[in-house]
Amino acid sequence: MYQFTPDEIDRVRADYQAKQQGAEDVGSKRVGNLGEIAFEQFCREYLPTEMWEWENEDAIRRCNPESFSGHDFEVFGYEVDVKTSRDVSAFLPETLVENDSDDDIIVMAWHRDAEDSLILLGWEHVAVLESKVRTQENFSGQEPAKLQHLASQPMNSLQDLGPNTANMNQTPDNPFSPGDRVQRKGDDDASEAIVVEVLPPETQIELYGQEIDGEAVRVAFPSSLDEGPGDWRDIDSALLSSYCDDQKIKLYTYKHGNLSYSKK
Incomplete structure (x- = not known):
């Protein structure tokens, strides 16, 4: 059990x-x-x-x-x-x-x-x-x-x-959670974004025609979230994905290793 x-x-x-x-x-x-x-x-x-x-x-x-x-x-x-x-x-x-x-x-x-x-x-x-x-x-x-x-x-x-397996330990390495404020790593002037979705490690994502080698997150920028009908800051972090999907708010996909927690 x-x-x-x-x-x-x-x-x-x-x-x-x-x-x-x-x-x-x-x-x-x-x-x-x-x-x-x-x-x-x-x-x-x-x-x-x-x-x-x-x-x-x-x-x-x-x-x-x-x-x-x-x-x-x-x-x-x-x-x-x-x-x-x-x-x-x-x-x-x-x-x-x-x-x-x-x-x-x-x-x-x-x-x-x-x-x-x-x-x-x-x-x-x-x-x-x-x-x-x-x-x-x-x-x-x-x-x-x-x-x-x-x-x-x-x-x-x-x-x-199926195949003989040991403990696979395929849990995500991604440190981010929905609601986290992030920015592009190594760029202090980069815009702040909000983590909306943390994708499973095995999800195959392509950017610019190339598959991402590593785990990915999807983020939205506050300027886009502000265009929604409600105040997204009052929405539970767990429901940001649902909110963005309902309101057709554009999400951007990043390899998690290219992001860091926002310093702003």
Whole structure:
């Protein structure tokens, strides 16, 4: 099992995206978003980045409606859906099959009441879950109600679906966060900019026809932000990406190593 503690940006984006999505149950959608973020962090830590893809990365970062897709991730070619719940009975085989039998793999994430910590309990193939349900239906013995088995393989065995991997430690080296004020490194006269988006390390970005070698951030300049309908200084830093996307405010992409914190 693996524990994930969301930071303030994760919390704000998960909540705001759920509201923007128009979810009937904002609370359930919010923790579902946090479950996806938790699994993304697990993948980043333990699986090669070229072997998995998060379908909703852009949607959650920009708090937009999600892409039309029946699953949350593709991992080693499998369609993976993340189920997040405070009630562990949601992870019984029969319950999981009833709620989702269209994907290849289901990952189970449990969250505390305060939503301040999530535990990745494990994962299971949907085909295996269906087999367990059929077996249970044919079981003629007396099974104690208190010993119902959750569907779960250890998270670290997920690595066995693909290449042998150790701890990949693919966390970003980028020191910046949304809301930081930055300027071009080595140029004290450079204009101050505001960090809006911190892109995942594996994102392929081209500038002037050449691919950036390193992690990238997207920034907006105050003069452009001032043209928006509201005072951007009152907007939560986690929502600047959503604001700029909604208002079509132009963003500029920089390699993070070419920026420094503003001295102005």
